[in-house]
Amino acid sequence: MDAARIKRLRWRTRRGTRELDALFGGWLDEAFPQADEAQQQAFDELLDVQDPDLWDWVMGHAKAPRTDWQAIIDDIRARHRL
Secondary structure (H helix, E strand, O other): OOHHHHHHHHHHOOOOOHHHHHHHHHHHHHOHHHOOHHHHHHHHHHOOOOHHHHHHHHOOOOOOOOHHHHHHHHHHHHHOOO
């Protein structure tokens, strides 16, 4: 595991709200190490999305425009029983 990449992603999971911090930081800790390279890259790209969109997706108010992003969102929702 690339420590510099994890450190950069850890910084990027610090969002505008404590809830998003916990959800995305938790996925980084729990799922990212076992994810394949494509899923890791999708998570990295997902972190470029604005917080209101992430919140809507995590709360189930909307769907992510990419299936790989939605798979991560679905996993976050399942892990936190949302």
